[in-house]
Amino acid sequence: MIGFDPAAVREALNIPDSYVPALMMTIGKEDTSSQRPRGYRKPTGEFVSYNRFEL
DSSP, rough: OOOOHHEEEEETTTTTOOOOOOOOOOOOOGGGGGGGOOOOOOGGGGGGOOOOOOO
């Protein structure tokens, strides 16, 4: 991702210094107004984690 700043990501998400943000991936939201038949789509829960670091 262009402009990825690991230090800014660490600060914004309260990531401890013992972790290094190495990758940021965007995930879009489905447009349900123009649905068309498509093949298998992996459920988001299989590859997205909503864990957080507490202050």
